[in-house]
Amino acid sequence: MGGITITRPVIVKIKVTEEYKKNVAGEIQEAISRVDMQIRHIEFQARRLLAELEKKNPQGITAAKQHLEKERSAKLEARQRLLDKLKQTANMSIGEEIVHGQVESIVELKVGDHWSSLFNVEVVIEDGRVIEIRQGGGGYEGG
Secondary structure, rough: OOOOEEEEEEEEEEEOOOHHHHHHHHHHHHHHHHHHHHHHHHHHHHHHHHHHHHHOOOOHHHHHHHHHHHHHHHHHHHHHHHHHHHHHHOOOOOOOOEEEEEEEEEEEEEOOOOHHHHHOOOOOOOOOOEEEEEOOOOOEEEE
């Protein structure tokens, strides 16, 4: 057998730039605004539902309050996680490389290939452009 074709993981890294930090911070701010709106909606629903339950089903008020408070707490926790992420973004150093995700590539595997060189693959992206592909500990610059 001459060789086989296999898939391998490729780590995708982002090189932090001012533009990247600005874009990520903007996305997080938008997400915080959406969560704030969801919290306000839950609070509005709670007032309306509790007023309705007082008239129609007073014994259901406690369960409804617990459910709504659980929803509200979950949203507040999500908001706090976003705020923490925003702080982390602000603390990123320009030039720092952060793992963005993982994709797969196809590679031809032949007898005699060095296993580790086939699987240590990274792609580095800066402002939307691939700037480097590293394989097996080495790398070569794109341009």
